[in-house]
Amino acid sequence: MTTDLRPLAPQQWDLYFDRLLRAFGGPGDAPEARELWRRLTETERSLAAWDGDELVGTSGAFSFRMTLPGGAAAAVAGVTMVSVQPTHRRRGVLTSMMRRLLDDARERGESAAVLTASEPAIYGRFGYGVATTQLYGAIDTARVSFAAPPGADGVRFRLAPAAEVAEPCEAVYARLAAERPGMLVRQPGWQDVPLLDPPRNRGAAGELLCVLAESDGEVRGYARYAVAEGWAPAGPDHAVKLRDVEALDPVTYAALWRYLGSIDLTSRIDFRNRPADDPMLHLASDVRRCEVGHRDGMHLRVVDVAAALSARAYSAPVDVVLDVEDAFCPWNSGRWRLSGDTKGAQCERTTDPADLALAVRELGAAYLGGPSLRALAGAGLVSELRPGALAEASRAFHGDIAPWLPHGF
Structure with missing residues (x-):
């Protein structure tokens, strides 16, 4: 089946929101909530998937700025309002929307995408890791x-x-x-x-x-x-x-x-x-x-490895080569040298031997300083290729204040 994925026209918002509510079930939002989400929706960043004249999928993004370790605020895509109608599940609708949203975030210069998940198991296959807890x-x-x-x-x-x-x-x-x-x-x-x-x-x-x-x-x-x-x-x-x-x-x-x-x-x-x-x-x-x-809490997906890792500060000096695997956004795959400390960092491609190997999902989980790289390695999700590199990187990534998302979107 082929669906037509198009930006949301403002006059289609009511249908779009109705289909979102139908996919999630329940009685729907109160009028006050509906009007608030109408005002906040960025229709130019919202997508509607169509099967002929039937709207079968919804998704969108908010243009956020999020605090990073070290205090800088970075532009991120707040992925939101994602739904697929029960008649069109497992037909590639969600994958096509995720593809478009991440491509758009990259074009806008947003180094990461974030979301809150109704079902946590869904988004790992698109490279999102759980970066905060509630x-x-x-x-x-x-x-x-x-x-x-x-x-x-x-x-x-x-x-x-x-x-x-x-x-x-x-x-x-x-x-x-x-x-x-x-x-x-x-x-x-x-x-x-x-x-x-x-x-x-x-x-x-x-x-x-x-x-x-x-x-x-x-x-x-x-x-x-x-x-x-x-x-x-x-x-x-x-x-x-x-x-x-x-x-x-x-x-x-x-x-x-x-x-x-x-x-x-x-x-x-x-x-x-x-x-x-x-x-x-x-x-x-x-x-x-x-x-x-x-x-x-927040699920985070690194969209641009170099930009994301260069934007934050680190709790301790670090100089490691990360071998990142990213099948969904292949521009991130490969080896990256990260050098940084409490004052800032730089990250760039390298041909040097890797010190650590991990998937972009685990990089997203550790990005804000929540789950430690050592804990992820204990689960077999991060591999140490140079003795001592794991301890060095884990200390640097981990922060003394837990990352947190106060409210959903």
């Missing part, structure tokens, strides 16, 4: 308290509907995004994504609230949450549904968690996406009763 959990606040360092009692809290205090929260986010790899520099319009709160999607929860944490008149942190009603025979059993909690300093961060753990009528904090190295794990009095787990 911490999730449910904290029993009837039994767990949070440590309060000196100064926490001086933090002042101010509560408001989340949309009314978005500006100071964005200022805090911008400062934090410049420090943590994997975070996205907010482009115009994206400040509305964490505020999306359709009433029909709340279930037993109330409206999305935001508590601002202030010291000396300055907003130093915030938490966005809703309270979900629940009642047990013994009395109230409400839950804090935490969406975001961020702060510019440890005292404010601890004060925010103490606030969240002491909201009247609540006995639990549920959270779905925190960084793997969240300090909350060290503030909680009993981590066992936090019921934490990890799941995949």
